Structures are given as structure tokens and as C-alpha cells.
Amino acid sequence: MDTVEELNNTYYYAGRSNLTACELLFMIFCEKTVEQLGLTIADTGAVIAIVSGRNDIPTRTKPGGTIVNTSRASIASRRVFKNVKFPYMIKLPTLIGHITNPKSLKIRMVANIGTFVGRTIPVMGWLILTSDVSQITYRTMIDYNRIARGSDKIW
Numbered sequence: 300m301d302t303v304e305e306l307n308n309t310y311y312y313a314g315r316s317n318l319t320a321c322e323l324l325f326m327i328f329c330e331k332t333v334e335q336l337g338l339t340i341a342d343t344g345a346v347i348a349i350v351s352g353r354n355d356i357p358t359r360t361k362p363g364g365t366i367v368n369t370s371r372a373s374i375a376s377r378r379v380f381k382n383v384k385f386p387y388m389i390k391l392p393t394l395i396g397h398i399t400n401p402k403s404l405k406i407r408m409v410a411n412i413g414t415f416v417g418r419t420i421p422v423m424g425w426l427i428l429t430s431d432v433s434q435i436t437y438r439t440m441i442d443y444n445r446i447a448r449g450s451d452k453i454w
Contacts, residue, residue: 323451349424354367379413379416
């Protein structure tokens with residue numbers, strides 16, 4: 300048998316025989332995930348950025364309605380940039396809140412470079428991982444639809 304072949308309404312793929320359409324899709328998905336996330340610097344950096352952006356370090360007492368703790372990324376960026384502001388009093392948008400609860404996300408305009416960098420680091424991590432998931436999904440669908448027959452295709 301070849302690396303991809305049909306036999307008795309099942310598929311043969313990557314050394315595995317008698318795969319159903321769902322099992323074939325899962326095998327291709329796993330293969331594309333390993334290809335995409337193969338210990339690249341960008342993916343490692345994305346995970347570090349997300350973890351460093353977690354609000355889990357206690358901080359001073361803040362007024363009501365604010366997010367309670369602070370993150371390592373925020374502490375480090377404020378330490379590096381101190382109280383330096385953007386030129387011409389430019390204010391840039393930042394995202395605050397918890398990504399796990401989209402209703403808690405808010406956009407705040409800031410003029411302080413340290414605040415902007417500290418809040419942007421985890422957002423960049425999430426964007427990199429979102430890009431990875433999109434690419435994995437796209438490549439999985441392309442390969443699966445190329446292999447699958449008639450009614451087994453996704454679209």
C-alpha cells in the first residue's frame with residue numbers, strides 16, 4: 300500500500316490502516332500540529348509572553364473597579380522604561396482584563412511606554428498562538444480534503 304490509500308471504506312495513512320474519516324482527520328491534525336509547533340523560538344516566546352502577562356503578583360491597594368494584581372511583564376517593563384512617556388503626549392490603546400473572560404476585557408489609552416509594553420507583551424503571545432492554531436487548522440483541512448473521498452470531505 301501507498302502512504303495514503305482507501306481500503307473497504309477506510310483509509311490507510313502514515314502507517315496506520317483501517318482508519319475512519321474521523322480518525323484520518325485526527326491523524327492529519329496531530330501531524331500538522333507537530334509540524335507547526337516543533338519547538339520554534341516564536342512559540343516558546345509566545346508561551347513565555349502569555350505566562351509573564353498573568354496578573355498574579357500582589358500590588359498596592361487600588362481604587363475600586365480596577366484589576367487587583369499585576370504581572371511580571373508589567374513590573375519589568377515599568378522598571379526598564381520608568382516614567383518615560385510617548386512623544387507629543389500620544390496615547391496608545393492597551394488591553395486589560397482576563398483573556399479567559401472576554402466580558403472583562405477593556406481598552407485603556409496610555410501615554411506611559413512602560414505601561415504600554417507591559418500590557419502588550421501577553422497580547423502578542425496570544426496573537427502568535429492564534430496564528431499557529433489558524434495555520435494548523437487550514438493545513439489540516441487542505442490535506443484532509445485532498446485525501447478524503449466524496450461525502451467524507453469537510454467542504
